[in-house]
Amino acid sequence: MLFHVRMDVAVPPDLDPEVRADLLAREKARALELQRAGTWVHLWRVVGHYSNVSVFEVPDGTALHDLLWSLPLFPYMTIEVTALTAHPSALSENP
Numbered sequence: 001m002l003f004h005v006r007m008d009v010a011v012p013p014d015l016d017p018e019v020r021a022d023l024l025a026r027e028k029a030r031a032l033e034l035q036r037a038g039t040w041v042h043l044w045r046v047v048g049h050y051s052n053v054s055v056f057e058v059p060d061g062t063a064l065h066d067l068l069w070s071l072p073l074f075p076y077m078t079i080e081v082t083a084l085t086a087h088p089s090a091l092s093e094n095p
């Protein structure tokens, strides 16, 4: 299943700089790992915001839920999820 996910990040400004750097490094490593595995299909920055829009390919909503909860930045993100399905007018549906 494909899911469109928006993540708005709000790391507390007073977080210890070393803790913050470690958090962001772990988040980046996990994001790269999931992209290389083909699970995190798209990752885009939202212009002007500390936010991203992403597309994930996972077996189901439970798998996405578990994945999102496992992200190091999860405690500092507001996440909005939209399930996607094929559009009948998409080229992929009209070979």
Ligand SMILES: O=C(O)C[C@H]1C=CC(=O)O1
Pocket (backbone or CB within 6 Å): 007, 009, 027, 028, 031, 050, 051, 052, 073
């Ligand atoms: O920066 C973000 O948008 C949050 C998160 C998503 C990937 C990553 O490395 O950090």
